Amino acid sequence: MPEPSQRAMKDQQRSPLDFLADPRVRLGLSTTAMLVTALRARRNHVGHCEAGAFRAVNGLPDLLYPPVWVIMQLGTLGAAPAAAGAALLAHDRELAGRLLAAGAGTWAFSKLVKQMVRRPRPAALVSGARGRGREGSGLGYLSGHAGVAVALGTAAFPRLSRPGRAFVMAAVPVVGLSRIYVGAHLPLDIAGGAALGLAVDAAVALVQHPSSQMNQPDLSPGRI
Numbered sequence: 001m002p003e004p005s006q007r008a009m010k011d012q013q014r015s016p017l018d019f020l021a022d023p024r025v026r027l028g029l030s031t032t033a034m035l036v037t038a039l040r041a042r043r044n045h046v047g048h049c050e051a052g053a054f055r056a057v058n059g060l061p062d063l064l065y066p067p068v069w070v071i072m073q074l075g076t077l078g079a080a081p082a083a084a085g086a087a088l089l090a091h092d093r094e095l096a097g098r099l100l101a102a103g104a105g106t107w108a109f110s111k112l113v114k115q116m117v118r119r120p121r122p123a124a125l126v127s128g129a130r131g132r133g134r135e136g137s138g139l140g141y142l143s144g145h146a147g148v149a150v151a152l153g154t155a156a157f158p159r160l161s162r163p164g165r166a167f168v169m170a171a172v173p174v175v176g177l178s179r180i181y182v183g184a185h186l187p188l189d190i191a192g193g194a195a196l197g198l199a200v201d202a203a204v205a206l207v208q209h210p211s212s213q214m215n216q217p218d219l220s221p222g223r224i
Contacts, residue, residue, distance in 0.1 A: 023202040023209075026154075030198035034113075034142075037192040041119040041141040046186060051126055053187045057180040058122070058130050064181070065132050071171055072178040074152070075145030077107045083152050087159075095159050098208060102151040102201040109196060110144035117141045122186050131183040143185045143193030149175035150197030155204070 020026060046054070073079065080103025087096035119141035122129040153172040157165060176190040185193075 023205040027199055027202035027206070030195045030202065034192055034195035034199060037188050037195065038113065038117050038141065041117050041188050041192065044119060044125065046125045050187050054122060054126055054180055055128070057177055058183055060181055062132070068174070068178045068181055069133065071174045072145060072182070074171055075143075075147075075149040075175040075179075077104065077144075077148065079148055079152060080104045080107070083156065087156075092159060094208065095156065098155045098201070098204050099152055101207075102155050102197070102204045103148050105204065106147040106151040106197045106200040107144050109200060110142055110147050110193065113142055113192070113196065114139040119186075119189070122183055125186070129183050133182050136182075136184040140185055141189045141192055142196060143176065143179050143189045145179050146176040146185075146190045146193030147197035147200070150194045151201040152197075154198060154201045 020029075080100055083103065084096040084100040087093075087099055118139055119125075121136055121138075121140045123131060125140075149172045153168040157168055160168065176194060179185040179190060180187060
């Protein structure tokens with residue numbers, strides 16, 4: 001077992017990315033981020049910066065809607081069993097369970113948080129908000145789509161090949177932006193959803209490996 005001084009030297013050599021690989025760190029940071037965004041969203045007030053960011057994305061050309069809609073489906077509830085099925089086909093049962101639990105859990109918790117915060121949809125808060133596709137029902141904060149996409153992407157990332165990781169890094173942010181584009185959510189809703197997805201996946205990882213330590217993770221590309 002390393003001496004305290006040796007352990008301290010190893011901690012100093014770790015990069016921020018190494019610390020974020022620890023699910024306990026991710027759980028603490030993401031929970032804090034969600035609480036901060038939830039408190040701001042409860043005011044039902046949209047600041048100048050948030051409104052400007054919303055209009056910039058929401059006002060993009062309509063011709064983007066078909067490809068954006070396709071990518072947006074990566075944040076639906078059905079994406080969780082679909083991703084779990086892909087992991088099973090790759091003979092990774094542990095990842096399949098984590099994907100299913102994190103994705104479905106994030107979707108379920110998003111419904112609970114919505115009822116607690118009760119922020120309306122953008123159409124009720126921002127003048128000139130444009131809606132595309134089926135009109136979003138229910139409340140705005142937070143985005144379940146953004147949460148599910150982040151949860152699935154975070155869970156799968158260490159097991160993916162380099163092309164798979166590149167796809168996740170590109171697609172996950174687009175899922176969140178797509179919800180602004182179709183007029184379903186404001187930027188603060190997306191940030192809260194992403195934080196929830198990160199928190200739920202971290203919790204699932206801790207349940208699967210309760211004795212996990214802050215060792216340097218194996219970030220070499222996988223085969224999926």
